[in-house]
Each structure stands twice: as C-alpha cells, then as structure tokens.
Amino acid sequence: MSRATLLRELDFRRTSVIDTASLAGGYLVAVGLAVAGLGAEAIVFGALAQATLGSLLLLSAARAPVPRWSRSSHRQMAGFGLPAALAGLLEVLFRNIDYAILAARLSAATTGIYYRAFNLGVVYQDKLSGVMVQVAYPVYSRTTDKDELRAMHERAARVHAAIIFPFLTSLIVLAPLLVPFVFGAEWTPSVAPTQVLALAGMIAAVLTGYSQVMLAIGRPRPLLLFNAARLLVYGGAVFAASGHGLMAVAGAVVAAYAVILVGAYRILLQRYVGISIARLVPELGPAVVGCLALAGVTLALLGVLEGSLPRPLVIALVGSSGLAVYALVLRLAFVAAWNDVRLLATRVLGPLAQFRVRRPAEPPAPAAPVPPVPPVPVA
Secondary structure, eight states: OHHHHHHHTTOHHHHHHHHHHHHHHHHHHHHHHHHTTOTTHHHHHHHHHHHHHHHHHHHHHSOOOOOOOOHHHHHHHHHHHHHHHHHHHHHHHHHHHHHHHHHHHSOHHHHHHHHHHHIIIIITTHHHHHHHHHHHHHHHHTOSSHHHHHHHHHHHHHHHHHHHHHHHHHHHHHHHHHHHHHHOGGGGGGHHHHHHHHHHHHHHHHHTTHHHHHHHTTOHHHHHHHHHHHHHHHHHHHHHHGGGOHHHHHHHHHHHHHHHHHHIIIIIIHHHTOOOHHHHHHHHHHHHHHHHHHHHHHHHHHHHHBTTBOHHHHHHHHHHHHHHHHHHHHHHHOHHHHHHHHHHHHHHHGGGGGGSOOOOOOOOOOOOOOOOOOOOOOO
16 A cells, blocks of 8 residues: 555655665575575575565555545445456466476476576566556556557657667577576576577567556456466467477467567557557667667677687677667667667666766856946036
C-alpha cells in the first residue's frame, strides 16, 4: 500500500532511494553473516533483511491506512485486482517454466548452461527494463486519452530499443571473449546459446510495457487470458525443443518470443489502444540500423585485434568503438532518437553533477571607475 501510494504520487525519487537503501542493507547483512560463518543461510537472512528494511522505510514514507470494510470498494478492487493479480502470477510462471522443463528433461549441467545463457541474453537487460516497468503504470494511468497513451508508449519503445539493442548486439559479437573472461572457461559452452538468446532479449525489450498499458486502460481480463495463452505457447515450444539439444531450445525461445510479440500487438495493443506492428517498425528503425553499423565495426576490429592484445583490452577497445559508432549513426541519421537518448542521459546523469568537485568561484573583477559628469552651466 505504501509503495502504491508513492507511485501514484509519481514520487519515484523516494521509492528509488528506499529500494537502494534496502538493497544495500540486505547485501551487508548477507555478506556479514557469510563472513561470520553462517554459510548458505546468510543469503536467506540477507533477503529477509532487505524485505524488512524496505517495508519499514516505505511505511515511514507513506503510512498505510487502517483496514476497514467497504463493500463497494472491495467489489471494485476485486473486479480489477483479481485478474490483474492472476496475470502477474502467470508472468512469474512464464519466467520460470523453461527452467522447470529443462531441469526435468535434461541434465543439471545442461540446465545450468542454459540458465547462464538465458540470464546473459534475456534477464540482465531487465535491470534497465525494470525501471520502465516501475514507472510505466502510474504514468500511463494519468494520460488523458488513447492518443496520448499511444504516443507515449511508442516513444518509450523507441528509447528502450535505442538503449538496450546496442549492448545486446555487442554481447553477440563479444560473447566468445567476454563469457569465458568474466565467468571462467567452464562456461564456454554457454557462448553459442547466449548469442542466440540475445535476440530473444531484444524482443523482450520491445515487449516491455504492454502489461502496464493494458492495466492503465482498465483491461486486466484480456491481459489475463493473453498471459495464459503466452504461457502455453512458450512452455510448449521449450518442451518440444528440449529433446533436440540446447541450441534447439535457444532457437525455440527466440521463435516463441517473436510469436508473443506479434500476438501482444495484434490481440491486445492494436485492438484496445490502436498500436500496431506497422507503427512499431519505424520506432525500432534507428536502433536496428545503428546496431548493424555497430556489428560491422566490432566484427572488423575483433578480427584485427584478437590475439594481438590482452583479452580485457580487446574487449574494451572493440566494445567502446562499436558503441561510439552506434551513437554517431543515431546522431547523424536519426535526430529524434538521438535527442531522446540524450535527454534521458541528461535526466539520469544530471543529479550526479551536483556531487562533482567544483572550483571555488573567483571573486568578481572590480568595476571600472565611472568618470565624473561635468556640471551643466546655468543660463
């Protein structure tokens, strides 16, 4: 209730501070208990400490109302909240059904390789997408009409793709070097699935926000039915491919995500809001063109530098060069997308500027003396 109250007031600064403080507190508790010798239970107590600290901070920031019975309010809450909650539950099942299927049908080692590849290709980009998910629902709910909501969501999709696509493209190119360097040579078998699943990560980035759109327009029931169908499609694809190896599973995941993307726009967004796939394609054009240029430059540089320099230096040079080329393409060819990304960077990095060391202000230069005005002769 307290978090919902803060989000309804669009007080994202306070919720972000609370989330950061509770996350840091949970990590400190977990690491401290682990150092003290508690073992794996330290992770559990760290998570409990994080949830407890976050709840206390939220309650102090926005006091929850005292519960009381209201038949009309409960009827209204149940009509919206029950299908919305069930849709959220299906979302949780969707995020875990592939792990459950592979753990039951494949070996533990193969499932672990898939887990690493899926996290790199799909899950980790949620660290950025989660910001959009958190703010999208309260912001979308305040739109005055569907035209405003449609324009806002399309712009969000363009910015989302422009930020996430280049990192996933860089991952596809650099995975043979990056994965063994970061995680160890034992995880080399996860390189190829990671490269394939990064395509699913791009599709997932485009899908981000459709649930919030449906909730904002008060349509939780169609969202519930779609999430149920999505779970069946995705689970069936993973189950069918699980008997043909890990690369087949990765390809099936990408295909299932593509089908879900088309379904989300055709069945939900186009029908209820008027956002179609045809309107989506131009919004993704800047990111796609920029990523093609990024891939060409990084592949060429990788062929020249690999083996001649230390691996960390190669990763840093190739990755930074590719991102620089991507930014240049946006700047020269897609001014609207570039302005959106620059505006976002300014809004995010702007508050950090106040923490930089500033030079002491120099005293103002003394003003030049004003020459005296000669008296006016009186006749």
